Amino acid sequence: MQNSFNNIIEKLNNHEVWDFPGGVFPAERKAMSNQTPIGKSSIPEHLYVTVKQHIGVEGHIIVEVGQKVLKGQALTKSMNPFAVPIHAPTSGEITAIQKHVSAHPSGLPELTVLITSDQQDKWTQLSPLVDYQNQPKMQVLATICDAGISGMGGAGFPTHIKSSPKKDLDFLIINGIECEPYITSDDRLMREHAWQIRQGIDVLCHLLNPKHVLIGIENNKPEAIEAMQVACRENPNYRVCSVPTKYPAGGEKQLIQVLTNREVPAQGLPVDVGVIMHNVGTCFAIADAIFAGKPLIERVVTVTGEAVGKPGNVWALIGSPLADLLTQGDYKQTLQSQPNIIMGGPMMGFSVTSDLVPVVKTTNCILAPTDSEMAGNNEQACIRCSACADACPASLLPQQLFWHAKAKELEKAQDYNLFDCIECGACAYVCPSEIPLVHYYRIAKSEVRIEQEEKQKSDKARDRFEKREARLIADQQARDEKHRLAAESRKQAMASNGNNAKDKIAAALARAKAKKQALSVADDKAIEPTAVAPANEAEQTAKLEAAEVSTKAASSNQRVQAAIARAKAKKAAAEARVSKPGREDENDAIDDKDNSIEEKQQDATFKTITAQPAKAQQDTQTELAISPVVIAPLNQEPDKAEIKQAQIAAAVAKAKAKREVQKIAKSQELPNQTSAAKVNNTVTESPVERLKTEEQQIEMKKRRIAAAVAKAKAKKATQKAVMSKEDKTL
């Protein structure tokens, strides 16, 4: 159970505070830089404003190269709640938007807006929100967000998100601890601008409605404590708490523990224990944004270290390269055996890779130590002294973590709560073997993070892969289903059409017979569809098989055959010899053909046979009347097939009509139908055209009868072929 509010107030009334476990007492070395007022740095010629300076996502750049910008003008914009904009720190021209070395331990280049200053330092139009108490909270939060304010203590969490909690607050804690050695920026800020910090606290109180405000300041800054006490005198709800100096009392969780004796849960946030914490620098920036409308474009930076001639604090524009600040601080590189500039404090900071690294919103200190200030890298084996465990403010077991981190046993390291490590460096500081423990933890943490990221990515890849497979299978099934349905509907249509065709044939035959009888034309036997020459059946079958073989032959072969057939047809027309009508049952012939197709042919091209000459007759007859070749390639699209079918039917009909005419003219001749196959449709057209010229002499009546019969037959034949194909596919 967490410490009750009244308990805490009671203890604080007695000027007492709690303690956190562990902690170390490094040399403070703050007096180097906190003796002089905050200086004003000159405007650097080039400013490198990193686009992403906070935790969250960066905004979209809304300026372009060559554009003139005024001081305080926003450079990015975003609708994302976790994005805060960046602003031009001074007036000038945008000379580049490119990758530039970042204020990150890796020094990897990040997207940066490069502004060349015009030294005018001309402000853009500012819109303060002085009557914030009468404004809706959303408006105040929007102003804070638009001013680009993110936590200035170290992590850089967007302030407007931290200032809109969903839970009730007991305490708003203002962090003025500044526990790390060397750094004095918050110290000087409190001494000189306590009033404005209090204004910022007022704004936060308006937003957060805490029961009580605690301002925690280490007792090694008596001037700052006094200044804040004076500034907060009017409001009894604000309490300045003097906290015993111990590193890392300034850590969020540690300070909450010191002031309230409440412990933030491992995966939780301070708000879970009714506390929200803001840095004094952030409060100052909030006051700036609300009362002056100024965005966050400059901050106090401590430039210190033995290698700096004039250590002190300066107002540095965000985006100033470190080189500029160091030059102003009279940095003597000769005092260092090799260039070594640390951004942040000696406990938690990192060495920068270049002096062009820009100041960002979280940069509180630039440290240029001499060699004597820094220990050599002299790592030795762990002697299991457990000094690190005693020093750890998070009550972890650093030597176990070290052991597992070094062995890359990441799972075990996580079992020892690796991610509760605040990387304060207390363990490394006390280690007698000079093991850079935090360094190992950082590596392990980043590896765990990368592993998790890769795991996520591979899960996503698996998901995408499986979805794709499922989609492909579904597509295939849909296609098959479509084909099946199409085939079924075709079959149905054919069944009904087939009947119609039969009816039509019957009707046509009846009409033809009637007419013929009426006209007393010699023989109506010719169009009797059931006329069979049983004597020839055996030979017909043989011939059919031969035709099938030729069907499968190359198209050139087929063309040759067709040409021969045409020639023979012509000859037949010319000769006009009497021949006995021989006609086989077409249906039987087609069936035979289709059966063989089923057995032998896999492709989609089907040939129909319209007629077949009797082989026996070939001997007695010198000529053969061969109908044009008919092909019915069955495409997937029924439309095409229909068109083709119709064309074929027409062609066949014409050919037949021609033959009928010949037959009637000679009174005795009967057309013998033959089977042939062609892939090419053009072949069917040439005889058709040839026939056309002769058509004019044909008696129209007869031709129509014959055409109808032939058409019906052709249709039937194609349908049969289609059906056999379907049977096979089904």
Next chain:
Amino acid sequence: MSLSFAILTALLAIGLLALIFGVVLGFAAVKFKVESDPLVEQIDQILPQTQCGQCGFPGCKPYAQAIADGDEINKCPPGGDATIKKLADLMGVEAKSLDAAHGEEDIKKVAYIREDECIGCTKCIQACPVDAILGAAKQMHTVIADECTGCDLCVDPCPVDCIDMLPVANSTSSWRWDIDAIPIKQIG
């Protein structure tokens, strides 16, 4: 008399217990039946999901199935030694070095289409196992870098060889703290 009674009671009691447990187990076997092979799922979780087919199987899941059926665990070059180690732990076999016949472990890469050379043939889109390539027929294609697994499968089908495999750029978020730590010491 009492002895045989005791024996009978004991037999009955044990028989009854056996019956009860049998029923419970039988019920549990039906009620909590596991549909797929959990081992295959576990192996699939370990595999890197590049779906590259370098193992000789059409995707990671088939290889996971093959491993479960007793295939070698060292056929996955994208996973490398780390994956082999995890598979060895899971399968209770000894970790082997990567089988060179299936390729070598390489740095992480993503496909990149030189867009002005792309003719829009869609062949790479069909080859991509994770739908990470965007484009349409006769339109320029491009790779969604975040979704690309670096499997290489799109490179061969490209008729104009306009696909490069580029190493993934290191960023501050993927960086591994490989600098020396700042040494700290007590002064004065």
